[in-house]
Amino acid sequence: MEDNTENNRLKVAIIGCGRVSEKHIRAINRLSDRLILCALVDTNPDAPSHLLSSCRKKIKKYAEFTASIKNYIDYKEMLSDLKPDIVAITVPSGLHFQVAKDCLQSGSHILLEKPMTMSNKTSRELYQLADSLGLCIAMGHIYRYFPIVSLIHEDMASGALGKVGHGSVVVRWGHDNDYYKQAAWRGTWRSDGGALMNQTVHALDLMCYLMNDDALKVKGMMARRFRDMEAEDTAMGVYQFGNGALCQVEGTTATFPNDHEASFFINAEKAAIRISLHKGKPSYSIITPKGKNLAFRYLRRYIKKFGLSYLISVAKNPHYGIYTDLQRAITTRTSPIADGRSGYIAVDMVLGFYRSVAKNTEIELPLASEFKIEEMEKLEL
Ligand SMILES: NC(=O)c1ccc[n+]([C@@H]2O[C@H](COP(=O)([O-])OP(=O)(O)OC[C@H]3O[C@@H](n4cnc5c(N)ncnc54)[C@H](O)[C@@H]3O)[C@@H](O)[C@H]2O)c1
Known part of the structure; x- marks a missing residue:
């Protein structure tokens, strides 16, 4: 170029x-x-x-x-x-x-x-x-750019936190009907998808990042409970990762719009990890088998590595982290932290979930064939 x-x-x-x-x-x-x-x-x-x-x-x-x-x-x-x-x-x-x-x-x-x-x-x-x-x-x-997340990823990858037992994700990202009326594309299968494709996709990606693994199976159920839209407003299911860990997922936009919550739990041999964002407020805990919370230790390590100013900037606007990382990746000819493959894997996880609902069975990932919009449009919720 x-x-x-x-x-x-x-x-x-x-x-x-x-x-x-x-x-x-x-x-x-x-x-x-x-x-x-x-x-x-x-x-x-x-x-x-x-x-x-x-x-x-x-x-x-x-x-x-x-x-x-x-x-x-x-x-x-x-x-x-x-x-x-x-x-x-x-x-x-x-x-x-x-x-x-x-x-x-x-x-x-x-x-x-x-x-x-x-x-x-x-x-x-x-x-x-x-x-x-x-x-x-x-x-x-x-979510990959939230403070300390990259350090937890590193420690999970190195084995410092031991084997992963299981994980659990809750995404209660309420949007009211006015949100879906803002633009014709919102909430449609063709252009947006529902709670899973639009909101929970972030969380599915984070679990892959923290577990350093891809999901190999999914079984899910979906419903449209409160929102006037084509796609699902509520989804619940279980993924199994390559390392054997199960991960339970709840994703919904049917909750109150002023009560947004995204919470993550990973049960590893040497740490119980909780990361949560509720009403814009983040909280972290990394509990050892003896009950000690290592969150401040991680925070100190993060500040030492990236600086306080970077921490404040990404906490206010995680897109700052994405741009910083992309500029670094381009100039050093390496890959961004949330790279193209991570985009594909997260979409494949959502579509595997949709196919599991369509077929009412467990589905293997990555999908062996395309799950088409026309198949989404046939889903009865
Ligand atoms: N990462 C995040 O946290 C995050 C948050 C919100 C939205 N998103 C994603 O960002 C995307 C946009 O969401 P949004 O809420 O900003 O939507 P939006 O409807 O508010 O904005 C989309 C804009 O694109 C313009 N547009 C449409 N077709 C175009 C074209 N061919 N060329 C140029 N402009 C065109 C529209 O006029 C509109 O101004 C979606 O994919 C959404 O899922 C990501």
Whole structure:
């Protein structure tokens, strides 16, 4: 790829200026020594200016930061004009595959929001395409970037915390009917999926990261209890990982919107690990067999490794961690922590769950064939 860095900063473009893109803008702004925002793209021509004015107060050196931004409504025109080093893709999930493929083929690294795509076939195609082109995919799997999570991952991988017994995940990420009415794509099988594909996918990815393993089997049940949408608002099931560990999963958007909770438990031989985010407040405990809580020890280790300023920044906005990591991966020619394969595996886990509901049986992972949107649309909830 041609060297189009300005003062060694990587040029970033954002395609899709909706709700989540504000987190991207704030992260790029905080990394202004390494990244420069060159374009905002949206089919709605008013979206870029709305986005910038909505986060104006949170942007440092606003005039300087916005001076480099060009607005586009056609992302292909932007790709050919600017050839950005990184493209952040924050369009509705049903468009991820085509936009991501076009960006990779035009030579940009991508930061792709979750879920990677709506199909296991296209998710695999994307990460293999990126690998073959020597480009990075960083996934918007924010939980991997929460403070101390990477250290727990390291200790699980090294065996320091012993064998994993089992895990449990709760994602009660309530959205009311008004949320699903905000845009026609929300809650549809084709463009969004339900509680599993949209919200719980983060948690499935985190369990793979912490267990350092892929799930090999899934058995699930789903329902649509309260929300006026096509897909499921509640899912419960069990995955079995390659290491034998079972992991129970509850994912729902049918709870109250002001009572968001994502909680994780891993029962390992040498530690009982709890990570939880409730109403925006994080809590961690790592309990030894003798009852000692190692959470502060982990926090000190994290600050020593990454610095207090980094910890505060990722705690406020995990997308800051994703961009920091992607910039590092590009410049060191290594992989991001939440790489393209992790995007594919998480989508495959969700679709395996959906197939298990469709067939009312246990399903082996990774899926041997594509689970198509048409099959999702036939699910009776
Ligand atoms: N990682 C996270 O924490 C997180 C949080 C929220 C949403 N997301 C994901 O981010 C994506 C976007 O979600 P959102 O809530 O911001 O949606 P949104 O509907 O608020 O925004 C999407 C934007 O994309 C624009 N758009 C649609 N088609 C386009 C095209 N062809 N070219 C350019 N722009 C186009 C729309 O006009 C809209 O402004 C989804 O995939 C969602 O799952 C991730």
